[in-house]
Each structure stands twice: as C-alpha cells, then as structure tokens.
Amino acid sequence: MRAVRATALIVGMLLAAGALGLAQRARIDATALVDDLRQLSADAMEGRRVGTAGGARARALLVDRFRAAGLRPFAGTFEQPFRGATGVAGVNVVGYVPGRVRPDRYLVIGAHYDHLGIRDGRVFNGANDNASGAAALAVLAAYFVQHRPATSLVFAAFDGEEAGLVGSRAFVARPPVPRAAILIALNMDMIGRDPANTLWVVGTHQQPALVPLVDQAAARASVVLRRGYDNPADGRSRDWTRDSDHWAFLEAGLPALYFGVEDFALHHDPDDDFDRMTLDFYVRAVESMVDVVEVMDAGAGTLERLTPARPRAR
C-alpha cells in the first residue's frame, strides 16, 4: 500500500515536472496556432486565391489576429493594397513591433497567405502551402508583442505569391520602412508537415555570413534546422533560392532566408489539407522560428555588417 502510494506520488511529481517543463518551453499559443491553420485551410476560404472573396476572408482573419496581438499598423492600417506589373492586384497584411534598442532597424518576418483558389470545382486548401506560414505569423506576433525584441519586427502576410511573388515584390518596391533599414527577411512557406522533424533553411550558400546565426538557432531549436537547397550547382529543382517570397528580397539585394519543409507529394494538390499536416512538428517548427528570430535579433550587429554599403537609416 505504502509502496503503491509512494509510486503514485513519484509518478505524480514526474508528471507535474513534465507539465511544468512543457509550460516553460511552450512559448507560443499552440492551440491558437492550430485553430488558425484549420480556419485558413477550410473550404470556406475557397483556396485564398489573390483577388477573390476567399482571399479577402483569409485577410480579414489575419487583420483581426494582428490587431488582437497588439501589432502596430503603418499609417493607420494593416492592409497594404498593391497592383503588380502584370496587373495582379492584391492586399498584403502588415504590422510591426517597435524594437526596444534599435527601433530604426527591422527584421521582416513574412509568409504568403494566398493559394490557388478553386479549379475544376475542387478547392485547393493549401494547408501546408501556406496556411501554415500565415497562421504562424499571428502567434509569433503575439509572442513578440509580449517579449519585445531589441530590433523592430515587421510581420508581413503576403498576397499574390502564387501569381509570381507579386505581393512581396510590391512590398520590396515600396516598403513601409526605409529599405536600407531592413536587416533581413525571414520567409516561412510550407512549414506544416514533416515526418522527419526537419525544417530546411535556405540561403546560406549565397550568404555564408549567416551560417553562425543559423547554427546558433539550430542549437536551440526543437526541430532539426538544416541548411541546404540553395546551391545552383545542384540544379533548379534542388535550389529553392527563387521559389518563394524570399527571392523578392534577395533579387533587390536584401538579405533573406527561407524556411520550409522537404518536398511534399501533395504540393499544389487539392489534397494539401489540414488533416495531412503533422501538427506536433508544426508547433515545434513555429517554436523554432521564435529561436530563429531571437538569434537574429541578438545578431543584429552581424546583420548590419552584411551589407557594408548600407546607408545609415537615420
């Protein structure tokens, strides 16, 4: 009897310790994250194609989340409309957290929220691509409003990525902050599933000065942050340098990194659905983005030196 009680007590203590450990590690609101992923990838969003009612519905959700998180808008609004060179019109959702120490320097955290819409009567829900990144923006914003960074953070949900990086190119063409004050852009696109617990970090081949920062983040992260998929010598399909919104920054001469999972058989498939995601991994991937942002924030001096010709922003 006593032995049983003692065992029960020890088990109880271990469970409590485990729960405490989890509470200490859990920095983002995982419940809100998964719920937003579910909502953004629901049929009601009609595949979130740029310029559609479904896209506007997804945008309204993100505006609501940015406001609730306590992000600040630029010029009184979170919505930044654009029209691209090809005539594609959309709306980016953008807000910021002012930095405590370097308010005039910015890290851009971005993810596109648009997807392919409805084709032949089938809704392309794009749960991985890229409801996963868009939902991550909202919880990361909430985290960093509560844990203010030294450097200012701009959160940008880009529209029109699937139409040719239209929203991110519009953002870079007319950024809400001085372009020279952007230290780096961190792009999340397809972070919702991976059976091997691995999130690829793309861009250090061309930007080797970022390797120490990425490796610092990797040492802290709860997913495997692995550098790669950025060597042109490996061929177009194994070089993701131009595959998403990070390219809009890189092509303009701004540092950028891309975070995304290994190729997925349901990429641009109507079955890229919420129930195909690996939610444990997804939560850990977003937790790991907290590590990435914190390391980049602490490494702002390194980032500042990446572009020696950078004009003073002040």
Ligand SMILES: [Zn+2]
């Ligand atoms: Zn995408």
